[in-house]
Amino acid sequence: MANEPKIAALEAELAATRAQLAATVEELSTRLDPRYQAGQAAEKGRQLVRDAIGTDPAADPSARNRARVVLGAGTAALGIIVSAIVRRN
Template sequence: MSDSTRKPTITELEAEILLTRAELAGTADALAARLSPQRQVADAKAGASRLWRDAVGTDPAADPANRGRARAVLAVGAGVVALTVVLLVRR
């Protein structure tokens, strides 16, 4: 009985290792970019801006279904801020 599968050569294995290392480095770089504090702040700002535009209705491209959700989120946020101020003043 003979083995019909061809075994890779050392050169082919080295090439595959180099390719895998390059892919892994690219993945690590992409993750580092997505998790950077600057990117997180920029994403948070963009989300807050989009939420405000949806709630106020100034963005003509905004989905009207998001308006109620955006207004609810802003109302809850305002309520939390008001409650915090009241609790701090009472102390």
């Protein structure tokens, strides 16, 4: 009879651990979902453009400068790739 409270406490702890594990697995499967990843990448891209052109009045000036550098570097890389393809042909 003295072990019954211990057993009940262990069962409650086990149930809580299972619920936590299920939540963790659900979060991981969401994060690894390709559609979720694509949506996150698209949103980051939209935010990068908003930061670069300054349409977000709440944007941090350092975020604006970083966005402009990233977009400038991407544009330069694209220009190099296009010119390499044109030269090949």
